[in-house]
Amino acid sequence: MSTATPKTTVRKEKLLHPLPLRIMHWVNALAIFIMIGSGWRIYNDDVIFGWLHFPDALVIGKWAQYGLQWHFFGMWILVINGLCYLTYGIVTGRFRHKLLPISPRDVIATVRDALHFRLSHDDLTVYNAVQKTLYLGVILVGILIVITGLCLWKPIQFSELAGLFGSFQIIRLIHFLCMSAIVGFVLVHVSLALLVPQSLLAMLTGGPTVGDVLAVEAAAPVPESPTETTP
Amino acid sequence: MFIRKPSILPPDKPVDRDAIRQSRAVLEHFNRRKLLRGALSLSALTLLTGCDVSEEDSVQKALRAVSSWNDGVQAAIFRSDHLAPTFSPSQVVKPPRFNAYYDIDHVKPIDGATWKLELAGLIKDKRPWTAQQIYQLPEQELIIRHICVEGWDYIGQWSGPNLRAFLTRVGADLTAKYVYFICNDNFTESIDMASALHPQTILATKYAGDFIADPFGYPLRLRTSTKLGYKNAKWIKAVEVTNTFRETFWSKQGENWFAGI
Numbered sequence: 001m002s003t004a005t006p007k008t009t010v011r012k013e014k015l016l017h018p019l020p021l022r023i024m025h026w027v028n029a030l031a032i033f034i035m036i037g038s039g040w041r042i043y044n045d046d047v048i049f050g051w052l053h054f055p056d057a058l059v060i061g062k063w064a065q066y067g068l069q070w071h072f073f074g075m076w077i078l079v080i081n082g083l084c085y086l087t088y089g090i091v092t093g094r095f096r097h098k099l100l101p102i103s104p105r106d107v108i109a110t111v112r113d114a115l116h117f118r119l120s121h122d123d124l125t126v127y128n129a130v131q132k133t134l135y136l137g138v139i140l141v142g143i144l145i146v147i148t149g150l151c152l153w154k155p156i157q158f159s160e161l162a163g164l165f166g167s168f169q170i171i172r173l174i175h176f177l178c179m180s181a182i183v184g185f186v187l188v189h190v191s192l193a194l195l196v197p198q199s200l201l202a203m204l205t206g207g208p209t210v211g212d213v214l215a216v217e218a219a220a221p222v223p224e225s226p227t228e229t230t231p
Numbered sequence: 232m233f234i235r236k237p238s239i240l241p242p243d244k245p246v247d248r249d250a251i252r253q254s255r256a257v258l259e260h261f262n263r264r265k266l267l268r269g270a271l272s273l274s275a276l277t278l279l280t281g282c283d284v285s286e287e288d289s290v291q292k293a294l295r296a297v298s299s300w301n302d303g304v305q306a307a308i309f310r311s312d313h314l315a316p317t318f319s320p321s322q323v324v325k326p327p328r329f330n331a332y333y334d335i336d337h338v339k340p341i342d343g344a345t346w347k348l349e350l351a352g353l354i355k356d357k358r359p360w361t362a363q364q365i366y367q368l369p370e371q372e373l374i375i376r377h378i379c380v381e382g383w384d385y386i387g388q389w390s391g392p393n394l395r396a397f398l399t400r401v402g403a404d405l406t407a408k409y410v411y412f413i414c415n416d417n418f419t420e421s422i423d424m425a426s427a428l429h430p431q432t433i434l435a436t437k438y439a440g441d442f443i444a445d446p447f448g449y450p451l452r453l454r455t456s457t458k459l460g461y462k463n464a465k466w467i468k469a470v471e472v473t474n475t476f477r478e479t480f481w482s483k484q485g486e487n488w489f490a491g492i
Contacts, residue, residue: 042381042382045381045382046379046382046383062286063484064380064381065481065484065485065486066286066294068487069294069297069298069485069487072297072298072301072487073294073297073298076297153492154305154308154491154492155378155492156313156315156457157308157309157313157457157491157492159313163316168376168378168384169384172382
């Protein structure tokens with residue numbers, strides 16, 4: 001951490017979104033699409049809110065059993081890919097560097113800047129406090145939706161886990177609210193990605209190069225990194 | 232408490248979602264006509280072109296392969312002695328909620344006086360049982376949650392002979408793979424032997440202390456705490472113990488076979 005070993009200084013700069021991350025991002029996008037579309041189909045068979053039915057054009061599966069088939073297929077993609085992502089984020093330190101720390105003051109400042117249209121999008125490599133909050137938040141919601149999903153799938157086999165939440169209908173409601181939060185996130189996320197197209201492009205090509213943090217700390221030669229972002 | 236949704240059925244009788252599912256083909260026919268008359272919406276387009284990929288043979292094949300894989304996963308995580316939560320008699324919903332692949336009006340009651348339970352397959356003593364003989368067997372009571380694949384649930388109070396005790400008594404091969412139920416109206420259902428031998432699996436004859444009413448499976452139905460509602464065969468006519476897997480009424484429709492909870 002403090003004194004750089006030769007090995008860390010030798011490491012070259014890397015892309016903002018390394019290839020494994022980009023693959024996991026788009027696999028996750030596919031999994032979320034399947035899970036939400038099929039989840040809406042399953043929901044329609046016994047709605048939680050009388051006023052809310054998802055239109056047939058938006059659901060996956062003409063019949064409930066097709067929706068269930070898709071849901072229990074998509075869950076493997078979502079969970080396996082999600083576990084890879086969490087492991088990757090923790091092991092490489094990406095979560096720590098990109099998403100932490102978040103201070104409430106920064107969040108307020110970012111919101112104020114956003115309302116005054118003063119937010120800068122010049123540097124894609126640094127997330128503002130609101131981005132950090134939303135990305136961290138959606139990861140936590142993702143974990144919660146998988147746990148409540150497990151409890152709905154196996155309320156008896158995992159009865160100890162299910163018991164932490166309450167009755168079957170409470171778990172259903174939490175699962176539904178997590179879905180709503182993810183849908184809200186996706187709407188904001190996709191809108192902003194379209195408003196700032198270079199961010200969308202970055203998730204396809206890898207984006208600008210960023211200096212390896214350890215290499216930077218060691219003041220190592222990373223001259224070919226033009227968009228380096230050290231404080 | 233389960234949360235009700237508005238139903239297309241008259242509100243003066245229990246809401247039957249499986250009946251809704253059955254009649255959906257008819258409903259869809261009318262929907263299609265309405266949509267054709269109306270604006271050319273996206274849903275009309277999908278209906279017209281029939282472009283629901285779920286129905287494509289290759290897609291169904293792949294999705295059902297995953298569903299079979301999920302059967303194996305469910306069998307692997309099944310805890311054979313883990314008991315489902317039980318509840319107090321005050322929480323019991325009376326009458327129970329109806330679920331079948333047709334409307335409650337179309338239930339064909341069984342005459343309990345002439346009815347006999349046939350036994351088949353890997354069972355030593357295949358003599359049929361009359362209702363009266365079954366009533367003589369020791370009863371087990373279960374106050375457990377019924378969970379429907381659609382998402383609703385209720386607490387019910389079921390009693391009748393324990394299935395493991397019954398299978399043991401008639402000399403069934405308890406190492407066989409499946410217990411298969413043949414029911415009135417061509418309904419079939421089967422469960423894995425581990426679930427059949429679970430302590431909370433019974434051949435129910437009573438609900439809340441009275442004989443089960445016709446719509447809910449009189450004179451004999453399965454009740455197990457570890458499966459979704461549709462696995463709990465009603466109006467059982469025959470029990471077969473077998474090592475041969477056969478598709479059942481719902482698995483043929485594409486529902487998951489194991490359907491454990």
